[in-house]
Amino acid sequence: MKIAVAKEIDPSEPRVAASPDTVKKFKALGAEIAVEPGAGLKSGLPDSEFTAVGATVSADALKDADIIIKVKRPEASELSQYKRGALVVAIMDPYGNEAALKTIADAGVSAFAMELMPRITRAQVMDVLSSQANLAGYRAVIEGAEAFGRAFPMMMTAAGTVPAAKVFVMGVGVAGLQAIATARRLGAIVTATDVRPATKEQVESLGAKFLAVEDEEFKNAQTAGGYAKEMSKEYQAKQAALTAEHIKKQDIVITTALIPGRPAPKLVSADMVKSMKPGSVLVDLAVERGGNVEGAKPG
Structure with missing residues (x-):
């Protein structure tokens, strides 16, 4: 079998979808491994590291491959290189992208969506959602700190005291929790909000303050699978009013809210953005699904 x-x-x-370590594991199963030239360069993995563990680096790597592994769903231009009957394993982002999936089907290729892997103990090592969200939450704070340009912790200097940065995290899933933890480690004053009542305890356990309209609807705002439910217009209005007042005082706002199969909920209106202090920063992790911040665009 050729991978x-x-x-x-x-x-x-x-x-990149593989590392030298995973290539070794594929080789141990008896598979032949081919890597496109430069596939790992942006991840700090030169071609020589793949050849050192027995992979072949070739411009024809995809030719006659039985399985193609990628990070993102293949574009139409890539499918012409795949043989009919091949399997492609990637993050497929299937919701709302039916035309792209049809193109894959028309090419005679079977697609496996890594993000639809069951979230069970046995499949944990293949959970691309949690692992990548965890890193995204961390990176959101680091990127936000870079753009903010001032220190996160309170700084007491001979010339005076600089107050601690105020960070507000909207959406407390895996990414949000890691963002809270990272911002706290850097010394910020952190608040967070989510519609799921179970997150309140998680937020407070990390030393942050929880902000939400805690009414009856809030108490039943979580699906059996642990995801957020879409809230009523009335609740959204009450939560927006609370958020609007809070956001005016924040230095950095990080939004992470996503609902599977739907566009990202709009949490920060254009008016809220205008109310923020000059020099404050917004980091929208949901931008590829339409964004939590009104007016945010990918890139």
């Missing part, structure tokens, strides 16, 4: 590691064609995508 091919494809190079990502999206210039903004620095990840």
Whole structure:
């Protein structure tokens, strides 16, 4: 069996679908591994590291491959290189992208969506949602701190005291919890909000303050699978009013709210953005699904 590691064609995508360690595991199962030249360069993995563990680096890596592994769903231009009957394993982002999925089907390729892997103990090592969300939450704070340009912790200097930065995290899933933890480690004053009541205790356990309209609807705002439910217009209005007042005083706002199969909920209106202090920062992690911040665009 031939497994091919494809190079990502999206210039903004620095990840690669395999590492030398995973190539070793594939080899141990008896598979032949081919890697497209430069596939791992943006991840700090030169071609030599793949050849050192027995992979072949070739421009024809995808030719005749039985399985192609990628980070992102293949574009139409890539499918012409895949043989009919091949399997492609990637983050497929299937919701709302029916035309792209039809293109894959028309090419005679079977697609496996990594993000639809069951979230059970046995499949934990393949959970791309939690692992990547965890890193995204961390990176959101680091990127926000860089753009903010001032210190996060309170700084007491001979010339005076600089107050601690105020960070507000909207959406307390895996990414939100990691953002809270990272901002706290850097010394910020952190508040967070989510519609799921179970998150209140999680937020407070990390040393942050929880902000939400805690009415009857809030108490029943979580699905059996642990995801957020879509809230009523009335609740959204009450929560928006509370958030609007809070956001005016924040230095950094990080939004992470996503509902599976739907556009990202709008949490920060244009008026809220205008109310923020000059020099404050918004980091919208849901931008690829329409964004939590009104007016946010990918890139």
